[in-house]
Amino acid sequence: MKECTQLGYQQRLVRVVDYIYQNLDAPLDVNTLADVACMSPYHFHRIYRLMTGETINTSIRRLRLSMSASDLIRTDNSIASIAKKFSYSSIEAYSRAFTKLFRQPPSEYRQLHRSSPNTLAQLSPQNWMKFQPLYDQENQLMYPVEITEIPTIHLIGVKHQGDYMKIGQAFDKLCMYAGSHNLFTERSRSFGIYYHDPKTVPIEELESIACISVDDPNQVIDDEQIIKLSIPAGRAATLMFKGPYAELEQPYAWLFGQWLPQSEQSLADHPAFEEYLNAPQDTAPQDLLTRIYCLLK
DSSP, X not given: OXXXXXXXXXXXXXXXXXXXXXXXXXXXXXXXXXXXXTOOHHHHHHHHHHHHSSOHHHHHHHHHXXXXXXXXXXXXOOHHHXXXXXXXXXXXXXXXXXXXXXXXXXXXXXXXXXXXXTHHHHTOGGGTOOOOOOHHHHOOOOOOEEEEEEOOEEEEEEEEESOGGGTHHHHHHHHHHHHHTTXXXXXXXXXXEEOSOTTTSOGGGOEEEEEEEOSOGGGSOOOTTOEEEEEOOEEEEEEEEESOGGGTHHHHHHIIIIIHHHSSOOBOSSOEEEEESSOTTSSOGGGOEEEEEEEBX
């Protein structure tokens, strides 16, 4: 293991932790936290989750509630003002979240623990945030990763909103368009571009694009459902996975949770994308071949 490289990623996330602690009573958006970590927002969610064992939103929520518990004990501030301080829109929302974590409503917690000399010691910061890399815990499987140069790839695509496993609907629309406009050639390739970590972002907010490559994007007729885009030339880490699409989280966990922190590489500000080397229409699920790409700086 290249220890210095792993420490580099840990140190980036430590900066995020410091920033969160300093701004728990202020808005904390993912783009800002990704900037603090010097990571692409496309990859920050997944790297954070795999290196800490929880999503960034879970960390923020838990830390805010833990800090609010300290305020309940140490101050005479009203519960409404404490809820507002830690970015809850109402006492009801704060009370529900607090009760779920502490198994007591805020008023009862304040009354029970205010006079306890041991309570504050139990709320020490080291009990709030623990970095626990889950490389081996999350995924025992190993996958070979290659670094390669890729050319610019011109694409047309159809946007998909929601469950990644339903992106086939967008591919069906795209293939009907491409077939009717004679865009398929022996060089055509099929790609999916995925903008979020599906274990972090709510399923209804997931965004992706079903794509096929085209030789000349200028020959594509304007259509409101069809978008033109390209993948830039450059270095890319690639991983080949053989198996059902439903199991693709396994190689992603390996790539982001183990290979990347041990490598000497940094990810470019571009979402991960997949190339599908055969088709589910005529291939058994266990024989499907998917190549995962992550562009590198």
